[in-house]
Amino acid sequence: MSIEYNDQELPEDILDILGEEEFESPKALKPKPKDTENFPQPIYRLKTLHSNETFHAYYVSLENNEHFMTLCELEAALAGPRQANNGTSLSEEAWNCKHGSASAVTEALQAEAIQEEALQAEAIQEKSIQEMSIQEEGIQAEVIQADAIHAKSELIPNRALVIAPTKYGKDLVMVLGVVHDLSMVNADELVAIERPATVDDYRRYLENLEHEEEAFSKCRECIEAHNLPMKLISAHCLLEDSKILFFFTAESRVDFRDLVKDLVGIFHARIELRQIGVRDEARVTGGAGVCGRILCCHGLSDKLNPVSIKMAKDQNLSLNSVKISGPCGRLLCCLSYEHQFYRDARRELPNEGVRFTYDGILFKVIEVNALLNKIRISGEDGRILDMDAARLKYLDGHWTVIEEDN
Numbered sequence: 108m109s110i111e112y113n114d115q116e117l118p119e120d121i122l123d124i125l126g127e128e129e130f131e132s133p134k135a136l137k138p139k140p141k142d143t144e145n146f147p148q149p150i151y152r153l154k155t156l157h158s159n160e161t162f163h164a165y166y167v168s169l170e171n172n173e174h175f176m177t178l179c180e181l182e183a184a185l186a187g188p189r190q191a192n193n194g195t196s197l198s199e200e201a202w203n204c205k206h207g208s209a210s211a212v213t214e215a216l217q218a219e220a221i222q223e224e225a226l227q228a229e230a231i232q233e234k235s236i237q238e239m240s241i242q243e244e245g246i247q248a249e250v251i252q253a254d255a256i257h258a259k260s261e262l263i264p265n266r267a268l269v270i271a272p273t274k275y276g277k278d279l280v281m282v283l284g285v286v287h288d289l290s291m292v293n294a295d296e297l298v299a300i301e302r303p304a305t306v307d308d309y310r311r312y313l314e315n316l317e318h319e320e321e322a323f324s325k326c327r328e329c330i331e332a333h334n335l336p337m338k339l340i341s342a343h344c345l346l347e348d349s350k351i352l353f354f355f356t357a358e359s360r361v362d363f364r365d366l367v368k369d370l371v372g373i374f375h376a377r378i379e380l381r382q383i384g385v386r387d388e389a390r391v392t393g394g395a396g397v398c399g400r401i402l403c404c405h406g407l408s409d410k411l412n413p414v415s416i417k418m419a420k421d422q423n424l425s426l427n428s429v430k431i432s433g434p435c436g437r438l439l440c441c442l443s444y445e446h447q448f449y450r451d452a453r454r455e456l457p458n459e460g461v462r463f464t465y466d467g468i469l470f471k472v473i474e475v476n477a478l479l480n481k482i483r484i485s486g487e488d489g490r491i492l493d494m495d496a497a498r499l500k501y502l503d504g505h506w507t508v509i510e511e512d513n
Contacts, residue, residue, distance in 0.1 A: 150286040151263060151300070155273055156312075157343040158354070158391050160409050161283065163292045164271050166263060166300040173303055175267040178281070181309040268304035275379070276348040279304055279312050308346060315344040322351055322374065329369050337361045340388050350377040356388050389435040396433060396441075403440045412443040421449045423476065452477040456496050463499070463506040 147165040154161045176184065263269070267282045286292060323342040330339060337357040344351050351374055355361075363380055370378045383391070386404060393405040403411060419431050419442055433439050453475065457463075461472045465484070470492075474483035480496045498509050 146289060146292065146294075146297070149262060150289065150292055150297070152283040152286050153269070153271060153280045153300075154283050155275075155278065155280050157278075157341065157352075158387075159393075159405050160274075160390075162273070162296055162298065163286060164298045164300050166269075168261075175263050175269065175282075175303040176306075177264060177266045178268060179266075181268060181304065181306060184306045185309060185313075263300075263303075268309065269300045270302050270304055270308065270346070271300045272298050275343075275352055276345045276350055277301070278348075279308060279346045312346060315346065318344050322353075325373055326353055326366075326370060329366055329373075333363075333366050333369075335361055335363060335366060337363070337382075340383065341391050348377070350379060353378070353380045354383050354387075354391055355380065356385065357382060385435040386437055389433065394434050396439070397430075398441075402433065411440045414438045414440060414442045418442040418446045421446060421453060421477075423474075449477050452480070456480075457482065457499060457501075457506050461506055463508065465508045 147167065149165070151164050151166065152161055153164050262285060263282050265282060265284050268279055269282060270277060271280050273280065319342045322344070323339065326342060327339050330337060336359075337355045340354040340356060342351060342353050351370075353370075361382070367378050367380060389402055390404040390409050394402050396402050400406075414437075416426070416438065419426060419438070422442070422445065424431055424442075431439055431442070456475050456477060457472050459472055459475060462469060464470070465486070468486045468488050468490075470484040470486045472482055473485045473491075475496075476482070481493055482496050482499070483491065483493050485491050494508075499506050500509055501507075
């Protein structure tokens with residue numbers, strides 16, 4: 108949910124306090140081509156840096172000399188060349204010792220001897236540097252050639268930062284790569300990349316990070332002052348718009364009209380409060396899953412397949428909610444990754460509870476391991492056996508054990 112105000116015009120009343128919503132397309136995301144056959148090529152997948160939401164965009168180059176820089180390149184360009192650290196030379200130390208007390212003469216002579224050894228070492232080093240210069244020139248030529256190829260490339264490199272319209276406004280976003288399957292592209296959410304990000308854009312982005320910390324602290328103080336039942340998740344300042352976004356979670360709808368008025372008076376900018384769900388909270392804040400890796404919704408994609416408890420049952424996972432739930436309290440998104448394999452494999456396997464005769468004894472399937480293609484059976488005589496599932500065949504309406512060839 109989102110409601111915007113500015114410091115010039117404050118409405119007297121809000122007709123409706125919106126509840127939690129999914130991704131509503133704002134005015135910034137105007138529909139582009141309606142027919143997938145008329146999509147401009149190539150289509151890129153972009154990701155917002157503050158909320159890790161992904162969307163699709165295209166780019167029409169207007170200038171031939173445009174250069175797209177990745178996050179590492181922008182950081183290096185912003186840092187600039189390293190400054191040389193010049194210290195006091197050994198000859199100066201020796202001179203000071205010689206013109207000092209008599210007890211320091213020996214130390215001066217030792218310093219001069221050390222200096223001579225250092226000069227010899229420098230001569231050897233210069234010779235080796237001259238020998239390496241030829242190799243370095245070759246490497247530099249390769250780098251220049253690679254840069255020329257990169258400049259002529261028609262594709263935007265992965266992890267490059269660009270300026271593009273998002274659902275919240277124009278902002279700094281990251282290019283994840285080219286989309287090859289156009290069936291995944293929604294024409295109504297396709298936007299145009301405006302330009303590559305510059306060093307000034309990245310500098311302003313870093314400055315906004317500091318402003319966001321202050322905005323987060325101020326907003327939380329205002330929430331506590333108004334005693335509102337809401338949990339503030341994050342704050343974000345748009346790069347090119349005078350607007351501050353606040354993401355929060357709440358168990359129900361929250362009347363935050365007075366809160367918004369206070370925030371507008373403090374920051375003198377447009378304020379947007381957006382209520383998100385617990386899964387969206389995990390996507391924004393990030394973290395580590397039970398596997399030790401970054402949360403899929405944060406580092407992989409925000410558009411994951413829906414999961415159900417049946418997926419956990421098909422994969423023989425424990426139905427303990429602690430083991431199959433993520434930090435958000437919902438089922439693990441990764442349950443859907445291997446579900447197709449288990450579903451296909453179990454089509455050729457008997458279900459738990461199936462009964463069949465083996466060695467003249469009635470057995471019952473008590474466990475099915477689709478990954479190892481094995482089953483565990485329990486007989487009426489008390490025996491518990493592990494059997495290769497390939498020995499069971501469904502013939503004439505019932506399961507039959509095929510004898511092994513000796």
